[in-house]
Amino acid sequence: MNILAAIAVSMVLAVMPLISYADDKADVGIMQKKPLIIMDQGSFTVGGRVIKESGTxxxxxxxSPAGQEKHVDQGYVFYQVPANAKKVSLVFLHGAGQSxxxxxxxxxxxxxxQTIFLRKGYPVYxxxxxxxxRAGTSGVEGTxxxxxxEALWFDIFRFGHYPKYxxxxxxxxxxxxxxxFWQKGTPNTGAFDPKLAAQALSAAVDRAGPSVLVTHSQGGLPGWLGAMENGKVRAIxxxxxxxxxVFPKEEAPAPLTSSSPFGPLAPYPVEMEEFLKLTKIPILMIFGDNIPEKPSPHGGEDNWRVRLQEARLMAEAINRHGxxxxxxxxxxxxxxGNTHFLFEDxxxxxxxxIxxxxLEKVL
Known part of the structure; x- marks a missing residue:
């Protein structure tokens, strides 16, 4: 983007009335934001493979597909770089049913x-x-x-007990x-493959340079695997x-049982050599509210009781190894009051x- 385009973007943003964030003790108010100057933006694809059909x-x-090719299984990245950007980028990866x-x-x-962290000076991917x-071209069949x-997910996301918040x-x-919120969801066009997502995420980091991974929900596993694969990841x-x-194979805990509709929560075992790569970077896992300490008959909440428990076990394992x-x-x-969607609350x-x-403390 040239400087004239950047100025035009900043002028548009300067006159847009935007809403401030608020806690549960204050009303959401309207306020003007300072101009945000974007020095560079664009999009690119990462990872993927090519299917080649035999014949001519x-x-x-x-x-007929004979003799033809199909590019599939790539990731898609949209990025923006603000003026006077920090040297470390933030690379965001969404959760299940999201983009x-x-x-x-x-x-x-x-x-x-996206915009909050641009205002804080971070390049955002x-x-x-x-x-x-936008990366929906799958190399495997899907339905x-x-x-x-949505009632199931209402409870899993800890909005409340459907339909009451x-x-x-x-x-x-x-x-x-x-x-x-509900219309923003998007389905898988093929089966979720954490290793495939991790490879694309690593390729995105290669383009972004030294990066902090910010993952959500299902994106957590590709984040761990991507950090193991790419030394440019500075934190998660x-x-x-x-x-x-993730745990070393020899230290993986037994699956944790709960009333979650998804059944027991099993660990993801990896080789010790790979696991130790996570000890080289700072890691922060954040969880919201309405997560019970003891087993609950409400599957949506109990689903997160065991996930919070396993997160603590994983952190203990990482710290135990330095x-x-x-x-x-x-x-x-x-x-x-925070839900599973901390970034939309x-x-x-x-x-x-927070x-x-x-990040200022650990980087």
């Missing part, structure tokens, strides 16, 4: 992590993992079925915000990692500030 291409039978759009704008129209969103399942819950839940912030807590991993349960520091600016202070 014949124009008279162009619908990079999760980090753009909140359901009620406030700035998402938003990735759509292979077989999802997209229109299954009515928890008191003081931080997720915006006006009628319009609900519609925006995992927002409620949901699957694939690393630096932390688990932050927000109610422990007096922050309440009404206090997402407060969460971003992340920024941690």
């Amino acid at each position: 291409y014949d124009e008279s039978h162009a619908l 990079g759009a999760s980090f753009e704008t909140t359901p009620d129209g406030r700035e998402g992590f 938003l990735m759509d993992q292979p077989r999802r969103g 997209v079925k229109p299954v009515a399942d 928890f008191d003081h819950v931080q997720i915006p839940h006006t009628k319009e915000a609900e519609e925006q 912030i995992a927002l409620e990692p949901g699957v694939g807590f 690393g630096h991993a932390e688990v932050l349960h927000l109610p422990d520091i007096g922050i309440y 009404r206090n997402n600016g407060q969460i971003a500030d 992340m920024e202070k941690w």
Whole structure:
């Protein structure tokens, strides 16, 4: 982007009325933001492979795949670099049923992590993992079925007990915000493959340079694996990692049982040599509110009881081997009402500030 285009972008952003973040004791207000100057932006694909069909291409039978190729299983990345950018980039990876759009704008129209961290001076890279969103060209067959399942996810995301929201819950839940949230979801076009996603994530880091991975939920496992693969990863912030807590094979705990509809939570064992790579970088895992300490018959909450427990076990294993991993349960520091979508909750600016202070401490 040339300087004139950058100035034009900043002028547009300067006159846009944007909503400030608020906690559960304050109303969300309208305020003007300072101009945000973007010095560079664009998009690119990462990873992937090429399917090659045998035979010879014949124009008279162009619908036949014989002799043709298909590029598949790539990731997609959109990036922006602010003026006077910090030297370390943030590379974001979404969770299940989501895409990079999760980090753009909140359901009620406030700035998402993309813009919040640009304002903090970080180059921001938003990735759509292979077989999802703008990276939907899959190398394996898949079926997209229109299954009515939003009550299930309402509970899993800890919005409340469907259809009633928890008191003081931080997720915006006006009628319009609900519609925006659910319509932002996007299905897999092929099976989720954590190693494939990790390879694409590593390739994104190669383009971004020294980076902090910011992962969410299902994106946690590709984040761990991607950091093992790429020495340019400087730190990881995992927002409620949901699957694939990694342990050395010889130290993997037994699966944790719960009333979660997804069944027991099994660890993801790796070779000790690979696991030790996680001890070389600082790691922060953040969890929100309404996670029970004891087994609960409510599967949506109990699902996260065992995940928080396993996150602590993983952090203990990393630290036992000389690393630096932390688990932050927000109610422990007096922050309440946060859901699985910390970056879309009404206090997402407060969460971003916590992340920024941690990064300033460890980098």
